[in-house]
Amino acid sequence: GENVEQHPSTLSVQEGDSAVIKCTYSDSASNYFPWYKQELGKRPQLIIDIRSNVGEKKDQRIAVTLNKTAKHFSLHITETQPEDSAVYFCAVNGGATNKLIFGTGTLLAVQP
Amino acid sequence: GAVVSQHPSRVICKSGTSVKIECRSLDFQATTMFWYRQFPKKSLMLMATSNEGSKATYEQGVEKDKFLINHASLTLSTLTVTSAHPEDSSFYICSAESEETQYFGPGTRLLVL
Numbered sequence: 001g002e003n004v005e006q007h008p009s010t011l012s013v014q015e016g017d018s019a020v021i022k023c024t025y026s027d028s029a030s031n032y033f034p035w036y037k038q039e040l041g042k043r044p045q046l047i048i049d050i051r052s053n054v055g056e057k058k059d060q061r062i063a064v065t066l067n068k069t070a071k072h073f074s075l076h077i078t079e080t081q082p083e084d085s086a087v088y089f090c091a092v093n094g095g096a097t098n099k100l101i102f103g104t105g106t107l108l109a110v111q112p
Numbered sequence: 113g114a115v116v117s118q119h120p121s122r123v124i125c126k127s128g129t130s131v132k133i134e135c136r137s138l139d140f141q142a143t144t145m146f147w148y149r150q151f152p153k154k155s156l157m158l159m160a161t162s163n164e165g166s167k168a169t170y171e172q173g174v175e176k177d178k179f180l181i182n183h184a185s186l187t188l189s190t191l192t193v194t195s196a197h198p199e200d201s202s203f204y205i206c207s208a209e210s211e212e213t214q215y216f217g218p219g220t221r222l223l224v225l
Contacts, residue, residue, distance in 0.1 A: 001172075032212065043205065043216040044156065089155060099146060100207075100214060102156045 002027040004092050006103030013080050014111050021106045023090035024072040032093040033066060033073045034100070039086045047088075048075070080110045115139050116208045118217035125196055126225055132192045133220045135206030141186035142208035147179070150203040150219075162189040196224040 003026040013019050023033075034049035050057045050064045050073065057064050061080075066073040077084055090103040115138040125131050135145055143164045148156040160181055161169040168181035180192040189208075193200050201224045207214040 034213070036216075043218045046213060046215070049213065097161070098144060098209060098212065098214075099158055099161050101158065104155050 002101045019077045114215040116217040122221040137208040144209045145189040
């Protein structure tokens, strides 16, 4: 089955710096790659997603890049703010199905 | 739009009892809903895919007789944890699919004593 690896597990940055989180996956049939932000005790919130027909997508300070050949995709957050502090999960759809397989999560801490 | 609710938000029960958790899509219809389990500081683990009007599809290692799923309408899926034991204590989260995107409920924290 699909295997999703996420790095780093923790990331601490200074306010205003950029943060990058990377995920790799194993199933070449996967074609949907969302990123979720989860604050402590809250539900995961979709922040950006990308499908396999594009290589990059941007929404204000957040961007996602996809390399299908290498089977990895990354989340980029620019001009980080303290409210960006949370756990971020990447996910990959299970090939022919719509079920999502989640990465292990990255705890992002933005220091003011 | 795409709001998902879950009830209850937290529940404490005695070992051996059954607990039912409801997941509702409030402003859209969802033929597919998903149930996840999340341990503290861990990732979301998919338990099963709930399909309206048909049997749920369980992930490997998840006991279907232990975790009963019913998806009787396009806006409601239920997860029943039968004969709960302390090891079933966890955070259970559902999601509902709308236009190929999954939206999550707020989760249910289950504590089995």
